[in-house]
Amino acid sequence: MITEEMLENLIPLNDFPEYDICDLSAIHDRYSFIDNHGIFGLPCKEFFEYIVSNYGDYKTVYDIGCGCGYLSYGLKKTNPDLNVIAVDNFESSYRYKHLNEFRLWHPIIDNVDFKSIKNSLVITNWCDYGSDLAYKIAKYLHKSNRMIYIGESEGGCTASDKLFDNFAVNEIPAPWFSWKFIYDQVFEVDLKRINIK
Numbered sequence: 001m002i003t004e005e006m007l008e009n010l011i012p013l014n015d016f017p018e019y020d021i022c023d024l025s026a027i028h029d030r031y032s033f034i035d036n037h038g039i040f041g042l043p044c045k046e047f048f049e050y051i052v053s054n055y056g057d058y059k060t061v062y063d064i065g066c067g068c069g070y071l072s073y074g075l076k077k078t079n080p081d082l083n084v085i086a087v088d089n090f091e092s093s094y095r096y097k098h099l100n101e102f103r104l105w106h107p108i109i110d111n112v113d114f115k116s117i118k119n120s121l122v123i124t125n126w127c128d129y130g131s132d133l134a135y136k137i138a139k140y141l142h143k144s145n146r147m148i149y150i151g152e153s154e155g156g157c158t159a160s161d162k163l164f165d166n167f168a169v170n171e172i173p174a175p176w177f178s179w180k181f182i183y184d185q186v187f188e189v190d191l192k193r194i195n196i197k
């Protein structure tokens with residue numbers, strides 16, 4: 001079981017639960033974890049280290065659609081000098097109707113004008129199923145930024161296909177824990193390659 005103390009200390013990839021090939025308890029464990037902590041896409045310690053060392057030119061990181069702000073917490077813990085801005089309007093996710101049940105890991109603002117963001121790293125982790133959030137971020141973001149999208153690939157259970165239809169979305173080798181039967185990967189969205197299909 002993943003405890004709050006493990007989350008606080010950031011979890012090395014090897015410490016995440018492993019399941020046998022057809023072990024359906026993985027599904028129960030994932031929903032139970034989300035119900036207890038309100039965290040969907042779950043970053044590991046090595047993910048934070050990868051971002052800090054590979055995107056070190058960017059002093060400001062936006063975590064858009066941050067939920068409880070755990071990704072922001074981990075980035076700030078890994079590099080306290082980073083300016084981390086966590087954003088969520090809590091409008092679209094039914095699980096957050098009872099927000100007071102969850103620990104908020106980082107201060108959260110409810111809105112940001114995507115067009116105003118410059119020279120920053122922008123991360124969106126686990127957009128809701130069918131959501132245009134990742135697409136809209138990519139569409140409006142200034143080209144001086146870089147954008148990371150975390151979730152399933154085209155046709156998967158995060159983000160709408162508009163993102164993949166309009167931008168080159170390239171997998172990057174950032175370590176990531178994916179619950180069994182979920183196929184999360186880390187991608188960089190190429191903001192310059194628009195309308196590729």
Ligand SMILES: C[S@@+](CC[C@H](N)C(=O)[O-])C[C@H]1O[C@@H](n2cnc3c(N)ncnc32)[C@H](O)[C@@H]1O
Nearest residue numbers: 039040041065066067088089090091093125126
């Ligand atoms: C499935 S949750 C994922 C939350 C978090 N990233 C995680 O992995 O735990 C998607 C979040 O995106 C937020 N969201 C959707 N559209 C948004 C928007 N336009 N601005 C800010 N947040 C948004 C929702 O409120 C929800 O909290």
